[in-house]
Amino acid sequence: xxEARKPEWLKVSMEATEGYSQLRSRxxxxxxxxxxxxxxxxxxxxxxGGGTATVLLMGDVCTRGCRFCAVKTANPKRILDREEPERVxxxxxxxxxxxxxxxxxxxxxxxxxxxxHIARTVTAIKHSSSVTVEVLMPDFRGNRDSLDAVIASGAxxxxxxxxxxxxxxxxxxxxxAGYDQSLSVLGYLKEASGGRITKTSIMxxxxxxxxxxxxTMRDLRAAGVDAIxxxxxxxxxxxxxxxxxxISPETFGRYAAEARHAGxxxxxxxxxxxxxxxxxxxxLEGLVRNAGLPGKAVPGI
Numbered sequence: 001x002x003e004a005r006k007p008e009w010l011k012v013s014m015e016a017t018e019g020y021s022q023l024r025s026r027x028x029x030x031x032x033x034x035x036x037x038x039x040x041x042x043x044x045x046x047x048x049g050g051g052t053a054t055v056l057l058m059g060d061v062c063t064r065g066c067r068f069c070a071v072k073t074a075n076p077k078r079i080l081d082r083e084e085p086e087r088v089x090x091x092x093x094x095x096x097x098x099x100x101x102x103x104x105x106x107x108x109x110x111x112x113x114x115x116x117h118i119a120r121t122v123t124a125i126k127h128s129s130s131v132t133v134e135v136l137m138p139d140f141r142g143n144r145d146s147l148d149a150v151i152a153s154g155a156x157x158x159x160x161x162x163x164x165x166x167x168x169x170x171x172x173x174x175x176x177a178g179y180d181q182s183l184s185v186l187g188y189l190k191e192a193s194g195g196r197i198t199k200t201s202i203m204x205x206x207x208x209x210x211x212x213x214x215x216t217m218r219d220l221r222a223a224g225v226d227a228i229x230x231x232x233x234x235x236x237x238x239x240x241x242x243x244x245x246x247i248s249p250e251t252f253g254r255y256a257a258e259a260r261h262a263g264x265x266x267x268x269x270x271x272x273x274x275x276x277x278x279x280x281x282x283x284l285e286g287l288v289r290n291a292g293l294p295g296k297a298v299p300g301i
Contacts, residue, residue, distance in 0.1 A: 003235065003242035004205075054101040054136070055088055057121060058114045062105035064174035068163070068203065070236035071105060080110075080117050089124035092131055099285045100125065102155075103136035108176065113138055115146035122153035132156050132288050134199070136275060139177060139185050144192075147185065151193045156288045157227075158189040159199035161275050162220065165212040172206060172241065183223050190224035197265075197287060199227035201275030204255070206233050207244040213255060217262045227266035227284060230255050231273035247271065 056071075058080055065073040092100050102121055107114040115137075122133050134157035140146035151158065162182045164172045169179040182200075190198045200220055204213060213230070220228065230252065235243050249271065256269035266284060 004244060004246050006243075007246050054103055055091070057084065057088070057102060057104040057118060058107050059105060063108040064106040064176060066163075066173045066177070067241045068172055068206070068233060068236075070240070076105075076107065076109060080107075080114065085117070085121040085124040088121050089128045092125050093128045097131055099132045099134070101134045101136055101159075104138060106138045106174075106176075108141070112146045112149065113140040113143065115140055115143075115149040119149045119153035122150075122155050126154055132285050134159055134284070136161065136199075139181055141176065142181050142184055144188060147188055148192065151189065151196075155196075157197045157199055157284055158193055159201075159227075159275065160185050160189065161201040162186070162216065163201070164203055164206055165208045165216050166219075167212060168206055168208055172203075183219055186220065186225050187223035190226075197226045197284060198224060199229075199266075199275075199284070200225050201229045201231070203233040204230060204247050205243050205245045206241060210251070210254070214258050214262075217259055217264075221262045221264065226264060226287075228259055228264050228268075229273050229275050230259070230267075230269040231275075232271040 059076055059078070060072060061074050061076045062069070062071045063073070063075065088102070102118065104114055104118060118135060118137065122135065125131060125133055133155040135150055135153070135155040136159040137147075137150055139160060160182060162179065163169070163177075166179045169177070186198055186200060190196070202213060202216060217228065232247055233241075233243060235241065252269045252271065252273075256267050259267040259269065265287065
């Protein structure tokens with residue numbers, strides 16, 4: 001399949017600032033992984049320079065092989081690092097962050113998918129700081145005991161990514177993932193958490209139709225999802241799915257308008273928007289600290 005040619009306007013500065021260097025050094029010193037590096041996020045300079053990073057828990061090897069993701073795929077063949085939760089809490093405390101995102105690889109080799117480890121990390125952070133915590137979690141194969149463990153940890157924002165539209169899910173995501181399974185997870189997170197903020201993300205440029213994205217938004221709203229980010233898929237290596245379309249800023253604006261019309265409380269839509277997107281996180285922090293604040297769109301890059 002031939003990949004679309006990248007347009008001239010799709011450029012991002014990778015300039016390393018002092019804040020970027022300091023945060024990188026701190027994370028490396030504590031032997032912590034970030035999805036920012038592992039997934040080759042184009043916003044890493046902006047986010048790290050502003051003191052925001054998304055910590056990748058449970059190692060840098062995933063048991064799933066989604067065809068869009070740059071994280072390494074294999075059998076991890078190792079037990080969890082029980083000291084990681086405290087190291088993450090230490091990094092958060094020293095960095096002075098007010099909002100932190102925790103994500104993880106999938107660990108289908110573990111009975112609970114690693115849910116207890118994620119929950120311990122949230123608890124450790126909460127014991128040492130007043131930071132707002134977002135957990136961007138796997139689907140845990142829909143296991144509600146695992147979802148309950150993360151809910152009980154006290155994270156204020158509960159996120160899980162649907163990634164793409166229904167039609168493309170089998171060719172984009174690992175066979176153990178599923179469109180309806182992700183909707184079920186998001187619906188349960190909203191219901192069982194007592195209405196905490198739920199969040200998801202969609203990649204575009206994989207060959208989806210505009211109407212399919214709108215349909216996905218409606219499905220997500222029916223599951224009670226509050227916040228959505230919509231961004232351009234960028235091929236991490238030649239082994240991954242090619243980019244079928246580079247979506248114009250105007251179309252991202254149309255997606256944002258559709259999302260607002262659907263009723264999302266926070267919308268971030270733009271070529272370089274990712275599920276962990278600094279402008280969106282700052283707005284969600286406001287939602288957490290000012291319950292009942294009406295929603296708005298957060299402009300993309």
